[in-house]
Amino acid sequence: MRERPAWRWWIALAIAVCLTPMLARAQGNYEIQVYGAETVPPETLMVELHSNFTVDGAKFPADGVYPTNHQEHETVELTEGLNDWSEVGFYIFTSEQDGHGVQWVGDHIRPRVRVPDSWGWPVGLSLSTEIGFQRSAYSTDTWTWEIRPIIDKSVGRWYFAINPALERTLHGPDVNQGLGFAPGAKISYDFNRVVSGGIEWYADYGAIDNIAPIHGQQQQVFVVTDLNVSPLWEINIGIGIGATGSTDHLIVKCILGRRFDWGRHSAID
Amino acid sequence: MKLSRRDLLKLSGLAALSPALRTFSQETAADHSIEIASTAIELAPRQVVKTVTYNGQVPGPLLRLKEGRPVTIEVTNRTDMPEVVHWHGLFLPPDVDGAMEEGTPAILPGGAARYVFTPRPAGFRWYHTHTMAMNDLSRAQYGGQHGFLMIDAHDDPGRFDQEFFLALHDWRGYLLASDDGAMNPSYAVATINGKVLGHGEPLRVKQGQRILLHLLNSSPTEVHWIALSGHELRVIALDGNAVPTPRVVPMIRLAPGERVCATVEMNNPGVWVLGEVRKHVKALGMGVVIEYAHESGAPRWVQPADLSWNYEQFAADRTAGPSSDDRIGAGSTVIPLVFEAVFRGHGAMERWTINGESYPDTRIQPLVHGQRYRLQFINKSIDDHPLHLHRHSFEVRSLGRRIDADSSAVDQRDLRGIIKDVVLVDAQTVTEVEFTADNPGATLFHCHQQNHMDLGFMMLLNYA
Numbered sequence: 001m002r003e004r005p006a007w008r009w010w011i012a013l014a015i016a017v018c019l020t021p022m023l024a025r026a027q028g029n030y031e032i033q034v035y036g037a038e039t040v041p042p043e044t045l046m047v048e049l050h051s052n053f054t055v056d057g058a059k060f061p062a063d064g065v066y067p068t069n070h071q072e073h074e075t076v077e078l079t080e081g082l083n084d085w086s087e088v089g090f091y092i093f094t095s096e097q098d099g100h101g102v103q104w105v106g107d108h109i110r111p112r113v114r115v116p117d118s119w120g121w122p123v124g125l126s127l128s129t130e131i132g133f134q135r136s137a138y139s140t141d142t143w144t145w146e147i148r149p150i151i152d153k154s155v156g157r158w159y160f161a162i163n164p165a166l167e168r169t170l171h172g173p174d175v176n177q178g179l180g181f182a183p184g185a186k187i188s189y190d191f192n193r194v195v196s197g198g199i200e201w202y203a204d205y206g207a208i209d210n211i212a213p214i215h216g217q218q219q220q221v222f223v224v225t226d227l228n229v230s231p232l233w234e235i236n237i238g239i240g241i242g243a244t245g246s247t248d249h250l251i252v253k254c255i256l257g258r259r260f261d262w263g264r265h266s267a268i269d
Numbered sequence: 270m271k272l273s274r275r276d277l278l279k280l281s282g283l284a285a286l287s288p289a290l291r292t293f294s295q296e297t298a299a300d301h302s303i304e305i306a307s308t309a310i311e312l313a314p315r316q317v318v319k320t321v322t323y324n325g326q327v328p329g330p331l332l333r334l335k336e337g338r339p340v341t342i343e344v345t346n347r348t349d350m351p352e353v354v355h356w357h358g359l360f361l362p363p364d365v366d367g368a369m370e371e372g373t374p375a376i377l378p379g380g381a382a383r384y385v386f387t388p389r390p391a392g393f394r395w396y397h398t399h400t401m402a403m404n405d406l407s408r409a410q411y412g413g414q415h416g417f418l419m420i421d422a423h424d425d426p427g428r429f430d431q432e433f434f435l436a437l438h439d440w441r442g443y444l445l446a447s448d449d450g451a452m453n454p455s456y457a458v459a460t461i462n463g464k465v466l467g468h469g470e471p472l473r474v475k476q477g478q479r480i481l482l483h484l485l486n487s488s489p490t491e492v493h494w495i496a497l498s499g500h501e502l503r504v505i506a507l508d509g510n511a512v513p514t515p516r517v518v519p520m521i522r523l524a525p526g527e528r529v530c531a532t533v534e535m536n537n538p539g540v541w542v543l544g545e546v547r548k549h550v551k552a553l554g555m556g557v558v559i560e561y562a563h564e565s566g567a568p569r570w571v572q573p574a575d576l577s578w579n580y581e582q583f584a585a586d587r588t589a590g591p592s593s594d595d596r597i598g599a600g601s602t603v604i605p606l607v608f609e610a611v612f613r614g615h616g617a618m619e620r621w622t623i624n625g626e627s628y629p630d631t632r633i634q635p636l637v638h639g640q641r642y643r644l645q646f647i648n649k650s651i652d653d654h655p656l657h658l659h660r661h662s663f664e665v666r667s668l669g670r671r672i673d674a675d676s677s678a679v680d681q682r683d684l685r686g687i688i689k690d691v692v693l694v695d696a697q698t699v700t701e702v703e704f705t706a707d708n709p710g711a712t713l714f715h716c717h718q719q720n721h722m723d724l725g726f727m728m729l730l731n732y733a
Contacts, residue, residue, distance in 0.1 A: 117455065153616075154614070156616050267575065268548060
């Protein structure tokens with residue numbers, strides 16, 4: 001394992017960036033991430049903190065849901081590797097906003113499987129499914145389910161990933177909407193061994209058989225950087241703009257992850 | 270002096286005129302024939318790989334030669350790629366050594382050539398392809414082109430009742446992101462003599478026998494650790510050269526290209542496993558059954574608790590202390606060689622440099638005939654490297670000094686007597702070896718990991 005003398009400084013910087021929105025007492029979406037196909041290794045726990053602050057979002061309540069403007073969302077994601085081709089993730093969503101304090105929003109569980117590396121496929125492929133609850137004060141649809149194919153590929157300094165996710169409301173006003181289409185994609189470039197930069201795109205087109213008009217779609221583009229300071233750490237920082245009227249206009253996001261090996265990993269193993 | 274690709278081609282062209290390696294259509298029958306061709310090899314039930322082999326088998330045929338007796342080996346290339354056969358560990362002229370970089374001509378697709386040479390020194394050597402694979406993890410050393418080469422001395426090498434030649438190999442490679450931030454080969458199958466554990470014939474022995482194991486790591490990139498459950502291994506030779514201090518060890522470590530000869534007293538009747546010590550590699554199949562006569566049942570494997578190996582234990586006993594003239598480097602010219610990785614993206618394998626240069630854009634290191642040289646391997650990378658010097662053997666003189674340690678402050682053991690042609694240099698350490706420039710001509714030096722040599726980890730030394 002390579003650990004560079006500067007990695008602690010990078011992590012300190014990332015923590016500072018992640019905490020800045022909290023100090024500003026604000027909020028945003030819950031988990032803003034394009035998944036890669038890789039899963040967490042067995043006997044390993046990945047702990048991630050997703051910090052998202054909506055700098056410029058919805059300013060008025062809609063359908064009894066709090067406005068997103070200046071919401072600070074802190075999401076804890078715990079992912080345990082089951083074997084070398086599967087994992088299960090668990091989310092704790094929270095929101096903090098002036099007048100509402102820190103609130104629990106909901107929880108999701110997300111099993112995921114992938115094509116093992118030993119199959120030698122030319123691209124990484126995995127499939128995750130996520131089911132969970134969120135309080136009605138934060139989402140009109142309280143029970144939702146998602147299935148997310150994940151395809152990715154690294155070519156030299158370039159990285160590509162696409163997540164053509166399908167969503168289904170199990171309880172809430174959109175329960176009769178059927179499957180919704182909410183894709184995400186990422187392209188990034190490795191400037192050096194530590195610093196990568198790229199673009200992430202997130203969209204929600206509404207029902208797959210009844211695509212929403214442009215102004216009713218969600219379209220967000222983030223400029224991001226990934227800091228590969230150590231195999232134990234994951235750092236992703238980005239700033240995103242919403243391109244339609246239904247999208248929050250400006251969001252700052254940060255993902256800070258740390259891998260913990262809890263199993264017995266001797267040289268023999 | 271810079272070596273361009275054009276220079277290389279010129280070198281190869283000149284070497285084609287060499288009497289040692291000839292294309293032919295005449296002459297008398299060769300002593301041995303090797304056909305390079307694509308073959309389907311069954312590693313295990315329902316596990317067949319299509320690979321390039323020597324004479325349709327993996328490993329290729331055992332070539333048993335007499336030291337000092339000239340031999341002619343006819344090689345036919347039935348593949349659609351140029352090939353060359355490297356006679357690893359022999360003191361040969363560059364035009365027949367089997368590296369195009371030194372000037373050995375390629376055997377073109379559909380062509381044939383005769384390698385004519387006088388084998389020396391005696392000992393356990395091997396032969397293998399010396400071509401490039403780049404991103405194709407089924408070609409070159411990733412495939413099945415390797416075989417045992419035993420050079421028998423005139424005198425008896427020692428008493429044993431039976432000998433076995435065993436080649437460790439990894440198959441079905443794929444690139445995997447690793448902790449160093451780059452892609453590295455990983456493997457789906459690991460075998461001994463081309464078979465996974467339980468698929469090949471067992472090694473049949475009798476109680477009271479002393480067997481001699483000739484172990485070769487022909488893996489393209491992987492270090493392996495081998496133990497024989499229920500028995501101890503007495504190491505008598507490294508890379509085919511007798512060690513000054515034979516030792517009984519619980520396991521043997523072999524880097525790519527390395528060989529170890531060990532005797533075993535068969536004094537524990539039963540059915541046992543000789544296999545990889547690390548569980549995840551053994552699970553890929555690296556093992557072979559050792560079966561005593563009149564014994565049956567499931568093969569037994571006793572899992573070692575830890576890894577254990579070092580070269581130093583086989584060095585000459587220096588209890589009397591070194592004399593002034595055999596201090597490290599005394600009377601030798603030092604050539605420092607610094608190894609570093611160059612990042613090419615998280616989706617690519619790293620490029621490698623020696624003293625800041627990556628082959629083929631490297632200087633040729635000039636040597637003087639008869640001079641003693643000390644190669645100082647300064648491994649600044651985070652990978653271990655099995656380093657191989659062609660056409661010569663070297664003596665390992667020091668091992669494992671941390672790269673950031675003050676050499677004057679380090680109590681480092683001065684080693685003597687370990688003669689090798691491949692040495693594994695640990696990450697972030699300095700290792701020193703010495704050799705005498707007594708076999709003139711272009712001499713290739715490289716990391717024996719296929720992906721490293723493909724991506725620049727090579728250089729030439731030369732002297733007239």
